[in-house]
Amino acid sequence: MNYIVFDLEWNQPEDGLKTEERLLPFEIIEIGAVKLNEELEPVSKFNRLIKPQVYDTINWRIRKMLELKPGELEKGTPFPEAAAEFLEWCGSDYVFCTWGSQDLTELQRNLNYYDMPELSDRPIKYMNVQKMYGAMNGMPSQTRALEGAVDALGIDKDEPFHRAYADAYYTSKVLRLIPEEIRRKYKAYDVYHLPKSRKTQLKLKEGEKDILISTAYPTKEALMEDGIFTALHCVNCSGKAVKQRIRWHTLNQKVYDAAGRCKDHGYLASRIKIKHSDDGAVYGEKTTHYITEEEFLEMKKNVKKK
Ligand SMILES: [Zn+2]
Structure with missing residues (x-):
């Protein structure tokens, strides 16, 4: 099995619309990747600039960050062709690795926009190197910039940052320095496609937290009524x-809290975040962790007030 460490650059139009109001929130304009073998040694690289076809004006911030030359993108490959080449280059036995959780979702959104074959019809297991790096430092929930991690780990900065290939290259270097135990323990799933059924809802662990991701429900009420x-x-x-x-109970109808007590392990709090999939379904992400008796009493007091 190979590790496909990839990174995308995308363009986001300044049209005043909300992300969810656009057919394609982010148009991919560059794909960069490094393939590592089972020993995490680099064996191949992939780099494509993509000719935009959806939004013709590149957001100036993105143009500046990527240091794009005038006319550079126009020489790129159209997305369907570039994506097909990328997936062919990936091969058949691999796991995706990315810095953070957004790239795999945006790749699937762009594939969907062009009616290309789905990567999968269910959640995709991948490696979130950013989370693993956080876990290595005892803070898995903290999001850090890639360059900060590269500095902290003393990795040579021999490629300019913020281009897809360079960021994939640095992510692969960070991945190689993550202890095997952490690589095994931290599992991430992209939920662009939700679990198919209530029986297959996703159970994950993040440090001392349990995370549960539900299947799709037609309404928030249906989700919150499902024991x-x-x-x-x-x-x-x-x-x-x-x-x-x-x-x-909830304050804003988006986040719900509850608490309980295990007779052997003490008080626990659970929080459900209400989320929406691209096709309009509702799903929930529930996290559970231990709390102190004081925190429990505080929550109880706040619920009574309402
Ligand atoms: Zn217990």
């Missing part, structure tokens, strides 16, 4: 349900 998703579980009792002590 399969909303039941509270103890992080350490291999998923055993615990009694709910504070009911699900």
